Amino acid sequence: MSQIIAVTAGKGGTGKSTTSANVATGLATLGHKTLLVELDFGLRCLDIMLGIKDKVKHDIGEYLEGKIDILTATTNVERVPNLSLVCATRNPFIDINAEKIMAVCEEMREHFEYIIMDTAGIGSSVFKVIKAADLILMVTTPDTVCVRDGAILSDFLYVKNCINQRLIINKVSPRFKEEDILYDLDEVMDSVGIPLIGVVPEDVNIKICGAKGEALPSSSGGYKAYSAIAKRIDGQDVPLTVSID
Numbered sequence: 001m002s003q004i005i006a007v008t009a010g011k012g013g014t015g016k017s018t019t020s021a022n023v024a025t026g027l028a029t030l031g032h033k034t035l036l037v038e039l040d041f042g043l044r045c046l047d048i049m050l051g052i053k054d055k056v057k058h059d060i061g062e063y064l065e066g067k068i069d070i071l072t073a074t075t076n077v078e079r080v081p082n083l084s085l086v087c088a089t090r091n092p093f094i095d096i097n098a099e100k101i102m103a104v105c106e107e108m109r110e111h112f113e114y115i116i117m118d119t120a121g122i123g124s125s126v127f128k129v130i131k132a133a134d135l136i137l138m139v140t141t142p143d144t145v146c147v148r149d150g151a152i153l154s155d156f157l158y159v160k161n162c163i164n165q166r167l168i169i170n171k172v173s174p175r176f177k178e179e180d181i182l183y184d185l186d187e188v189m190d191s192v193g194i195p196l197i198g199v200v201p202e203d204v205n206i207k208i209c210g211a212k213g214e215a216l217p218s219s220s221g222g223y224k225a226y227s228a229i230a231k232r233i234d235g236q237d238v239p240l241t242v243s244i245d
Contacts, residue, residue, distance in 0.1 A: 002109040005116045005233070006133035008126075010149030014139045015170040018210055019200070020118035021049045022222070023137070025215070026230025027114045028083035035074070035112040037086045037104065039096060039129065040120035044088035050077045051213030052085065061089025063104070064097055070104050071111075079215060084112070098128035105132065114233075127160065135233070136165045137197070142172060142188050151192045166197035168229065173202045196240055198229035 007023070009016040020036060028034040037060070038046045047053045058073045063086075070086065077083040086104070105115050117133065119126050130136060136157065140150040154165060169188050189196050200206075203222035209215065216223040231238045 002113050002115060003135060003233075004105050004109075004133045005114060005135045005137060006119055006130045007116060007137045007139060008119045008130055008153065009139045009146075010151070010153040011140075011146050014141050014146055014150075015200070015206075016139045017045055017118050018049065018206060019137065019139050019168055019170060019226075020116055021046055021210070022206075022216065022226035023229055023233070024083060024114070024116045025050075025080050026226045027116075027233065028077075028080050029227070030230060030234055031082065032113040032234070033082050033084075033111065034114045034116065035084050035086065035108055037101075037115065037117045038088040039101065039117060039126070040088050041092055041094055041096065043092070043120070044090065046085055046118065047075075047087050048213055049210045050083070050085060051079055052077055053213065056085075056087050059087040059089045060104075061091050061094045064089075064094055064100055070107060096125040096129065098125040098132075101129050102132045127157075130157065131160055131162055133162075134164065136162055137168055138165055138192065138194055139168045139170055140188065140192060141170050142185065147188055147191050154192055154194055165194045167192055167194035168198050168200065169196070170200045171202050172199055197232050198225055198240065200225040200229075 007020045024034050024036040038044055047056045056075050058068055060073055062068045063070050063073045073086050074084050108115050140146045201221040205216055205220040206222040228238050
């Protein structure tokens with residue numbers, strides 16, 4: 001049975017799309033056919049991060065307008081076997097039709113083992129999409145604003161019976177304990193109130209490789225962290241965190 005995963009955040013700038021791209025890459029690297037669906041309409045970026053900006057011919061907007069089927073809107077990621085992407089539309093005025101997005105997920109269950117939705121915003125349509133997911137990954141950074149907003153969104157999702165949430169703490173500096181404006185990791189978990197699935201260190205490779213559309217070096221902290229998260233999603237018994245140094 002395939003699994004639908006929604007990646008969300010209470011605030012912009014947490015690294016939600018980067019997390020979506022790298023967790024999807026991790027699952028595909030484990031040998032699972034994985035589909036990444038980008039729902040940040042008007043602000044797409046995953047084609048750049050995955051190195052296929054010149055390969056994308058169609059997007060989800062054309063599907064929502066009834067011009068093409070969803071398989072036509074799907075582009076293979078050449079550098080990652082088993083990974084495909086459905087790009088967001090460049091048109092910011094196309095509505096996210098929750099029913100059609102959920103229909104996409106159900107149709108794609110026949111072709112993919114994991115379907116990861118990179119969600120955007122907190123409108124009613126987005127909530128409907130998130131509610132359809134089997135697993136929700138909440139991405140935050142260990143600063144006060146992101147933690148508070150993540151907690152607010154998480155509480156709302158729990159009220160809507162979205163209980164299968166897991167927390168990813170992103171951009172953790174090796175000096176986070178010395179920076180008074182930041183929470184420590186235990187406080188982040190307690191404040192947001194979601195079980196932890198992984199910690200991603202601050203890693204310059206994540207920014208550089210994302211901008212260039214290149215794979216993370218396997219020796220980098222970012223690669224190790226995302227790989228561990230993918231393995232935990234896949235049911236493997238691996239440590240919750242990687243060292244932050």
